[in-house]
Amino acid sequence: GAVVSQHPSRVICKSGTSVKIECRSLDFQATTMFWYRQFPKQSLMLMATSNEGSKATYEQGVEKDKFLINHASLTLSTLTVTSAHPEDSSFYICSARGDREYEQFFGPGTRLTVL
Amino acid sequence: GQNIDQPTEMTATEGAIVQINCTYQTSGFNGLFWYQQHAGEAPTFLSYNVLDGLEEKGRFSSFLSRSKGYSYLLLKELQMKDSASYLCAFMDSNYQLIWGAGTKLIIKP
Numbered sequence: 580g581a582v583v584s585q586h587p588s589r590v591i592c593k594s595g596t597s598v599k600i601e602c603r604s605l606d607f608q609a610t611t612m613f614w615y616r617q618f619p620k621q622s623l624m625l626m627a628t629s630n631e632g633s634k635a636t637y638e639q640g641v642e643k644d645k646f647l648i649n650h651a652s653l654t655l656s657t658l659t660v661t662s663a664h665p666e667d668s669s670f671y672i673c674s675a676r677g678d679r680e681y682e683q684f685f686g687p688g689t690r691l692t693v694l
Numbered sequence: 695g696q697n698i699d700q701p702t703e704m705t706a707t708e709g710a711i712v713q714i715n716c717t718y719q720t721s722g723f724n725g726l727f728w729y730q731q732h733a734g735e736a737p738t739f740l741s742y743n744v745l746d747g748l749e750e751k752g753r754f755s756s757f758l759s760r761s762k763g764y765s766y767l768l769l770k771e772l773q774m775k776d777s778a779s780y781l782c783a784f785m786d787s788n789y790q791l792i793w794g795a796g797t798k799l800i801i802k803p
Contacts, residue, residue: 613791622781622795623737672736681725681742681785688736 581607583675585686592663593694599659600689602673608653609675613683614646617670629656663693696720700782700794706772707802714767714780714797722787726758726765729781731796737781740767769799777801 582605592598602612611630615623627643629635629650637643647659656675660667672688698718706712718726725744729737743749743758743765755768767780782794 623793625790625793628790670734676789681727681744681789683739683791685729685736685738688734690734 581605581675581677581682581684583609583673583684583686585673585689587689588687589690589692591692591694594664595662597659597661598663598691599657600671600673600691602656602658602675602686604654604675604684607675607677609656609677610653611676612650612656613674613676614648614656614658615672615674617672617688623672626658660691663691665693667691668693696786696792698782698784698792698794700780700797702795703798703800705800705802706769708772708774710772711768711770712772712799714769714782714799716765716767716782716794718763718765718782718784718792718794720763720784720786720792723760724785724787724789726756727783727785727791728754728756728765728767729783731779731781733778740780772801774801774803 584603586601614626617623625638626641627635627637629648631650631653635648650656670688673686674683700716728740731737741756748757753770758765779796779798781796783791
């Protein structure tokens with residue numbers, strides 16, 4: 580089956596620093612990748628949709644200047660949380676869409692803790 | 695508008711059967727998904743229904759009625775490892791997943 584990796588799996592940083600999270604599709608080409616955020620005991624919240632080679636589409640309420648998304652290739656998308664604050668602490672999950680629109684494969688997630 | 699609803703929490707006994715319901719409303723529909731999510735982990739795919747009826751996959755089955763905007767996930771022969779959250783999501787006309795809040799399933803011995 581299709582595999583999506585995320586790196587790092589866990590990160591702890593100081594307030595004010597920037598954190599980059601990578602999402603890779605290992606054995607397929609992903610023209611579309613999705614970034615989600617999940618707070619404890621809540622469902623997934625879509626942050627943005629990124630298509631290879633074009634600007635990401637952000638959901639309402641998500642600051643594009645704070646959450647920078649780059650989808651530079653068909654196998655890699657990155658999310659950079661700039662000037663992170665404690666309220667940005669969350670579980671960030673990416674997913675990648677394969678050839679068929681209904682297929683979406685999730686990465687293992689990144690636990691971000693901002694002190 | 696779009697919305698999706700599922701129970702917040704359910705409890706069942708090891709070895710038993712449990713049915714988790716999901717109702718939704720949308721004008722554009724491209725299928726209904728069920729995912730399993732253990733605490734601290736990303737969701738894993740369980741099933742996809744785009745046509746009415748029951749899809750059986752081992753101990754897990756998923757049902758869809760498009761006319762009623764209704765789906766359920768049926769788990770048989772429950773095991774302790776089935777304790778997790780079960781997320782229902784439908785795919786809208788833009789092929790975007792719209793997620794329910796998840797049902798936390800607690801399995802008791």
